[in-house]
Amino acid sequence: MKLTFIGTGYVGLVSGVCFSEIGNDVTCLDKDLGKIERLNRGEVPIYEPGLQELIAKNRELGRLRFSGELTPAVERAEAIFLCVGTPPLPNGEANLAFIEQAAQEIALAMNGYKIIATKSTVPVGTNDRIRDIVSKLTPHPFDVVSIPEFLREGSAIADTLHPDRIIIGTDSPEAAEKIAELHRPLTDRIMVTDVRSAEMIKYASNAFLATKISFINEIANICEKVGADVTDVAKGMGHDRRIGPSFLQAGIGYGGSCFPKDTNALIQIAGNVDYEFKLLKSVVEVNQGQRFNVMTKLRHSLGELGGKRIGVWGLAFKPDTDDVRESPALDIIGALLAEGAEVQAYDPVATANFKAIFDQADEVEWRDDPIEAARDCDALCLLTDWAEFKSLSLTEVQAAMRQNILIDGRNVYTSEQVDEADLRYYSVGRPHVGSLSQFEADPIAFYGR
Ligand SMILES: NC(=O)C1=CN([C@@H]2O[C@H](COP(=O)(O)OP(=O)(O)OC[C@H]3O[C@@H](n4cnc5c(N)ncnc54)[C@H](O)[C@@H]3O)[C@@H](O)[C@H]2O)C=CC1
Numbered sequence: 001m002k003l004t005f006i007g008t009g010y011v012g013l014v015s016g017v018c019f020s021e022i023g024n025d026v027t028c029l030d031k032d033l034g035k036i037e038r039l040n041r042g043e044v045p046i047y048e049p050g051l052q053e054l055i056a057k058n059r060e061l062g063r064l065r066f067s068g069e070l071t072p073a074v075e076r077a078e079a080i081f082l083c084v085g086t087p088p089l090p091n092g093e094a095n096l097a098f099i100e101q102a103a104q105e106i107a108l109a110m111n112g113y114k115i116i117a118t119k120s121t122v123p124v125g126t127n128d129r130i131r132d133i134v135s136k137l138t139p140h141p142f143d144v145v146s147i148p149e150f151l152r153e154g155s156a157i158a159d160t161l162h163p164d165r166i167i168i169g170t171d172s173p174e175a176a177e178k179i180a181e182l183h184r185p186l187t188d189r190i191m192v193t194d195v196r197s198a199e200m201i202k203y204a205s206n207a208f209l210a211t212k213i214s215f216i217n218e219i220a221n222i223c224e225k226v227g228a229d230v231t232d233v234a235k236g237m238g239h240d241r242r243i244g245p246s247f248l249q250a251g252i253g254y255g256g257s258c259f260p261k262d263t264n265a266l267i268q269i270a271g272n273v274d275y276e277f278k279l280l281k282s283v284v285e286v287n288q289g290q291r292f293n294v295m296t297k298l299r300h301s302l303g304e305l306g307g308k309r310i311g312v313w314g315l316a317f318k319p320d321t322d323d324v325r326e327s328p329a330l331d332i333i334g335a336l337l338a339e340g341a342e343v344q345a346y347d348p349v350a351t352a353n354f355k356a357i358f359d360q361a362d363e364v365e366w367r368d369d370p371i372e373a374a375r376d377c378d379a380l381c382l383l384t385d386w387a388e389f390k391s392l393s394l395t396e397v398q399a400a401m402r403q404n405i406l407i408d409g410r411n412v413y414t415s416e417q418v419d420e421a422d423l424r425y426y427s428v429g430r431p432h433v434g435s436l437s438q439f440e441a442d443p444i445a446f447y448g449r
């Protein structure tokens with residue numbers, strides 16, 4: 001099929017590339033001409049394992065191209081996928097300006113029947129709005145389809161080529177069949193529903209996953225006080241097939257461009273129809289507090305943080321991505337600086353992006369190597385669970401440090417690894433891990449039981 005993807009962020013780029021990989025003729029379009037130039041030079045503007053190779057292969061085969069010219073890209077396409085951003089407005093609602101502008105531009109460029117499919121995450125009713133906008137600007141026939149995207153950054157290619165399910169929301173059986181046919185090489189788990197339900201499935205899915213994370217984080221906080229181990233608790237819960245083992249990893253909370261944005265947007269969507277989504281409001285509140293547990297543990301172990309040197313490992317909101325949007329590291333480093341700590345930080349790929357959006361970037365000392373980020377530190381905080389950190393020798397790490405405090409915000413290390421060194425180790429909801437663990441050392445002072 002001839003396809004055009006509007007927007008070359010994560011979604012447009014990865015989906016476009018993957019649909020060319022399965023034999024479609026794909027144009028990826030962006031109004032950011034700098035991005036298009038880079039893509040045409042063979043540079044990939046995001047860090048996503050495997051993407052560069054797939055792009056090179058499919059461009060060489062002539063079935064993938066990048067363009068800044070909308071009209072030819074719309075004219076040649078049978079289906080056009082809207083993959084533009086829907087960032088949050090100050091009140092939490094999704095900003096639909098990019099969607100509306102792209103819908104207008106598509107309408108004005110149409111030369112015949114098109115399927116206009118929305119992959120961007122949009123509030124319920126947005127695809128109806130797109131239909132209104134387009135129908136006022138073109139005499140040509142078209143169908144609107146909501147096709148929410150469920151890929152994760154860092155595993156985006158595998159998620160796209162092997163999806164758990166495809167949701168197609170439309171009132172047109174013909175468009176539904178064409179879009180289903182496009183996806184059949186990827187999965188037979190294809191569900192066709194109405195547009196509004198499809199839009200809601202996306203928000204409900206992200207909100208539910210965020211809820212699982214805040215739930216297990218609260219369980220972890222209780223585990224710390226009662227002396228249980230949250231990783232075993234999660235494992236034990238996960239064996240129940242009704243619960244499942246995934247998204248029960250306790251830590252410093254979720255970040256990224258989607259969970260924070262989409263949970264707040266769903267709270268707004270509910271509010272707009274006079275419904276208070278109390279559960280989701282708590283999920284957001286718990287998530288916001290969870291990252292600051294790192295600060296509590298630092299204060300407990302070091303006292304005043306003013307003048308103390310703190311190493312930070314990990315700036316990305318999760319491993320295998322250079323995305324730092326809503327990363328807990330932004331708040332944690334901000335809080336460390338506010339308390340007068342000296343911060344030295346390292347991330348394998350996300351440092352440049354972090355510096356670009358962090359107001360106090362000049363106040364942080366940036367390191368190119370994890371051991372250098374640990375050197376002379378009073379405490380080291382692991383904020384992103386990059387594989388690189390898991391395999392480091394903690395003895396070597398400790399040898400570089402001034403004091404022996406390791407705050408592991410992602411539960412990366414085992415007791416054996418910690419005890420090979422001589423670290424005072426604080427993880428999340430695992431009070432007994434490490435023989436100098438916080439629970440053994442001083443449970444009452446720390447937990448106030
Ligand atoms: N990032 C992710 O992992 C996922 C994102 N989503 C959703 O997908 C949507 C897109 O997200 P990202 O890919 O992260 O977006 P992004 O914000 O990184 O990129 C959007 C791109 O669209 C381009 N653009 C905006 N208006 C345009 C127009 N009129 N014509 C051509 N290009 C235009 C921008 O220049 C930009 O390059 C959002 O709604 C997001 O919630 C859904 C699932 C996963």
Ligand SMILES: O=C(O)[C@H]1O[C@H](OP(=O)(O)OP(=O)(O)OC[C@H]2O[C@@H](n3ccc(=O)[nH]c3=O)[C@H](O)[C@@H]2O)[C@H](O)[C@@H](O)[C@@H]1O
Pocket residue numbers: 121149150151152153154206209213246247248249250251252253254255256257258259317318
């Ligand atoms: O709508 C979106 O954009 C996407 O949002 C998430 O994908 P993503 O944000 O890329 O990353 P996740 O792997 O879901 O992780 C999100 C955050 O939750 C945290 N997390 C995840 C899982 C877990 O058990 N515990 C936990 O703290 C991660 O560290 C990360 O900060 C969803 O998983 C995707 O299905 C969805 O398409």
